[in-house]
Amino acid sequence: MIYSKKLKGFAAITALTSAVFLAACGGDESGSGDEESTKTFKIAHVTQETHIWHQTAEKFGEELEKLSDGKMKVEIYPASQLGQEKDMVQQLETGSLDFGFLTNAYMSTREVSLNAWFMPFVFPTISDANEMRDAESTKKILDTLDSQGLVAFDFVFAGNRHVLLNDGFVQSPADLKGKKLRIVGSPAMQEFWEKAGAGPTAMPLSEVYTSLQTGVIDGIDIDLDALVTEKYYENAENLTLTNQMAFPAILTMSQSSFDALSTEEQEIVTEAIDIAADWGNEEAIKREETNLQTLKDAGVKVEELKDSSTFDEVSNSVIDKYSTESELIKEFLVEAQK
Template identity: 30%
Template sequence: MRYTLILLVFSALLSCKEEKAGETLYFAHSLPQSHPVHKGALKFKEVLAQKSGGKLTVKIFPDAQLGSEREVLELLQIGSLAITKVSAATLSNFVPEYEVLGVPYLFRNKEHQNAVLDGEIGKSILEKGSKFWLRGLCYYDAGSRSFYTKTKPVRKPEDLKGLKIRVMNNQMAINMVNALGGSATPMAYGELYTAIQQGVVDGAENNPPSFVSSNHYEVSKYYTIDEHSAVPDVVLIGTKFWDKLSEQERKWVEEAAIESAEAQKEYWQASVEESMAKAIEAGVEIIIPDKSLFADKSKSVLEEFQRTHPELAELVRQIKAK
């Protein structure tokens, strides 16, 4: 019902502005207005207005107003929405190459990740979505995911044994937690606070801003910074909208996206520092483990991925060799 209503609303909007197609870009995402992603979207709006002299404007819909990440991707595909930001994990259900970015310990560090994503490899992955009507514009920083637990600290992989860890409904994430010895439990994010509080699960894994903004730090007093994955966010434009733009308009959009990505990285880092300080102040124990133990234990996930996805194995090799 919600999805149908969204389509009706956008159909009406677009039909009313048919003679002005391309002037307003509707940008939807699922995060709150305090989040670094929303601040990045505001920067995109500002820069695009400046570069286009007001010819291209942006209307932002935060807080999942227009649906889940999957729903807004579908809106892009049919041309009812121009732009969105989604996790590469969600996007991998539409564009296979993005699944590579979820491989545990794929990136050596933040510098390596930036070199890959901002270079030719990253650009080639962004372009892969065009055949699925989802053209990538840039990557937003989503940090690194680490484990947090309620009653038992995790200092080495063996400590995960017997713990039910909430993960996204993503096969890579499920395989990773299971390989490390935990019991992967897919669950909707909105249900997680209560699930931890009531002991339905023993913990979860996410980045610091999400750990704090979700208030999960209130019910999870151990945060292990193992940084097992660094799945980026992706800003995309639907090709049905992109194809309506002139070459000059496309240039403005691309330049605005890149500038917003640079600004978003700064917003993200500031949010990480603020979130960690808040968690520590609330009594959360921050654990810095030997990450090599977790990396070694999770190697089977990469081996299984390369075996079942031989067409993507070369892409993994290129990234690791960068």
């Protein structure tokens, strides 16, 4: 359980009245207002309901309800229904939103150490990335979000990142020269693709389909789960399995919502998150294979990057820079290479 140490220091917290709790956590309540009433939490994220992150949120809701004997439930708001991620974070900070499954990419713009997951070609597979979830450096990186009013529990991967183009494949940086490539807005991702010679363009998921269709962009940096669930392959059919970076979401809770819980309730939430995160990552690993087959069946042309060393100059430049900027990234890389 990656977050169990967070519970230290909460033993002195006493149960609050239902009215105070609901004002803090943004949930609602049914029944007569006594201690047995149901508490309902809000969860938001950016992906479609078929995406692994949404299904992990559903799994969390199932476990939460089971562990609390039906006294705690969730309402899930997928596909940016409550706004873009910057809006979600503001809502988490105020406690009007209880949980956010936030992309590591967006949060890396707020905390440099989260760029650790985007150091190029560190994780050949999602299984390799998953093994780093319980590393000491990973726990320290999660702890940095305390200062932003967030309780960060764990990571859930969507898959590794690959490249989908409307024309050609990628075997070296030369194949990317002049290509307008949609990326998630992350400093390390931006720098990697710029140094590789592409023209990286950050944009939200909701704009990508049309941008591919109209030629505003030439391709995308994407995980297979999003590629399948968002159907981007309908507008571009050349997929290179590059595996250049892992791509997790951070399972976070509003600090004010968490603090409003009793110690027992905090333990239930933490256990439910732990179970859901383990389940979600196991599913993500399975989906790398099933999603790829789905894409092939849909007529997508697939190549693998045969030799990642063609990107060594670019990769080393990015790794050197971020290792210098963040001791946590340096520590993370040392542990990842063991």
